[in-house]
Amino acid sequence: MAMNNPYAKYQNNTVNTSTPGELTLMLYNGCLKFIEQAKRAMDDNNIEEKNKSVQKAQAIISELMLTLDSTYPISANMLVLYEFANNRLIDGNIQNDSALFDEASDIIKEFRDTWKQVIQINRQKQYANV
Template sequence: MATNNPYTAYQNNTVNTSTPGELTLMLYNGCLKFIQQAKISLENGNIQETNVSSQKAQAIISELMLTLDKSYPVSQNMLVLYEFVTSRIIEGNIKKDSLMFEEAAGIMKEFRDTWKQVIQINRQKQYGEVNEI
């Protein structure tokens, strides 16, 4: 049964019309959202929700790892950091330690902020090129 939810339609349209760079930014934001949800759930004593949110964050990081272009030397460093973030999330979940979630979020924020700058620089270049024509 199809739903006529305008929000769902908007979300689908956003994903379908986004550039690969914008999709990557959405993944970073989603990962941060789930890490934060895991931390809040842990602090509220909701262990089941902590686990679910942790697994969602891990799934996003796995996707980021799979789509990483390994032809660039920096990719290996990113892969190591993704693995570290994953280990922090897993340990935070197992040991019930919100500081590990904070550490993971800090690294993912750095990735997200850097990626956001890359997108902005690319847009400025495209806009500049359009004006030169």
């Protein structure tokens, strides 16, 4: 049973108590983790594991795409970049090309790093007003 595992309890608690911004950051980090797992699996010639990891990364990108707020003009640009990253994962999976995985990873890293800065700025503003 997973909930008897202290790590699983910690993870569950972390997700349940995180802000929406922190959850988005977790999605970016998870996507990057799965892309790296896909690259390692490809290096090990483990096609099944590579495919599973790519699918998990794609599921996260799909979730990020679905949660975009289309009322902001920047969302259209973000959607294009998410689609491009997703296509790089598909092509990398088919062609067994880690350079394509790297392209997807670079895009997600940029989003993650920017998102991290936004969270930090918001926290500074929040604590400056206390």
